[in-house]
Amino acid sequence: MAAKKLLRAIIMGAPGSGKGTISSRIMHDFDVKHLSSGDLLRKQIHDKTANGLTAKRFMESGELVPDNVMLRMVTYELSQLQNTSWLLDGFPRTVEQAHALLRDYPIDVVLNLRVPFEVIIDRIKGRWTHLASGRIYHTEFNPPKVPGLDDVTNEPLVQREDDKEETVRARLEHYRRLTHPVLQYFRNKGMVDEFTGKYSNELWPQVHGSLSKLVKPIKYTHYE
Ligand code: G5P
Numbered sequence: 001m002a003a004k005k006l007l008r009a010i011i012m013g014a015p016g017s018g019k020g021t022i023s024s025r026i027m028h029d030f031d032v033k034h035l036s037s038g039d040l041l042r043k044q045i046h047d048k049t050a051n052g053l054t055a056k057r058f059m060e061s062g063e064l065v066p067d068n069v070m071l072r073m074v075t076y077e078l079s080q081l082q083n084t085s086w087l088l089d090g091f092p093r094t095v096e097q098a099h100a101l102l103r104d105y106p107i108d109v110v111l112n113l114r115v116p117f118e119v120i121i122d123r124i125k126g127r128w129t130h131l132a133s134g135r136i137y138h139t140e141f142n143p144p145k146v147p148g149l150d151d152v153t154n155e156p157l158v159q160r161e162d163d164k165e166e167t168v169r170a171r172l173e174h175y176r177r178l179t180h181p182v183l184q185y186f187r188n189k190g191m192v193d194e195f196t197g198k199y200s201n202e203l204w205p206q207v208h209g210s211l212s213k214l215v216k217p218i219k220y221t222h223y224e
Pocket residue numbers: 013014015016017018019020021022037038039041058059060062063064065066070089090091092093094097123124126127128136137138140141142162171198199200201
């Protein structure tokens with residue numbers, strides 16, 4: 001029997017562009033594991049690990065966590081997923097991280113979400129997160145069944161420490177300065193599929209179509 005084709009994908013986009021939202025839809029419709037570097041870091045902070053303590057002060061000011069911490073953490077997680085399709089969200093974010101990743105793994109596609117910056121600031125104000133699972137809600141776009149509680153565990157939702165307006169602006173600035181060159185690096189290699197729009201529901205069918213050319217979907221879920 002032929003070996004199953006494993007997907008190696010990256011999802012990119014500015015903070016708040018909908019990477020987490022689109023990733024959870026991808027997991028639902030494709031046999032792919034979602035690995036979010038931000039979710040990993042928030043878990044380490046919650047568990048008060050050494051990496052978590054280092055990461056906390058960078059994240060709270062909207063800065064990037066140092067490359068050596070990120071590389072150690074993500075390399076370990078990927079080593080646990082040898083025979084699994086994966087989608088990386090939030091990594092790589094610097095050219096150094098990108099080089100290190102490509103040294104170890106061939107990447108099939110980089111999905112880039114292009115959402116206007118004005119839309120993003122408004123969105124982040126309404127975001128609520130279930131820290132343990134990374135599930136994301138929005139007071140209007142995707143409200144929980146019971147306000148303030150996670151749909152699956154009924155545990156309380158929180159607002160992220162780095163979602164204050166001035167920190168979001170700092171995150172957007174770091175994105176422009178440090179992460180945009182990563183995108184350019186992937187574009188020069190012809191690896192990027194671009195998706196432009198204001199709403200995740202508008203981008204989703206295009207993303208589904210793009211991935212379906214690489215791996216067979218389990219289903220197609222429509223959102224409106
Ligand atoms: P993260 O956790 O990677 P960001 O800043 O890249 O964080 P973020 O904020 O998680 O990205 P997102 O995942 O792109 O945003 O967006 P989302 O959560 O899906 O959507 C945002 C909100 O909008 C949600 O409430 C959602 O429900 C809502 N929404 C989605 N679509 C729509 C829509 O169509 N309409 C409306 N109205 N709402 C919508 O990284 C955090 C920090 O960790 C560190 C850095 O310090 C970083 O700042 N970090 C790293 N540092 C160094 N290197 C790395 N590789 C690092 N990775 C993380």
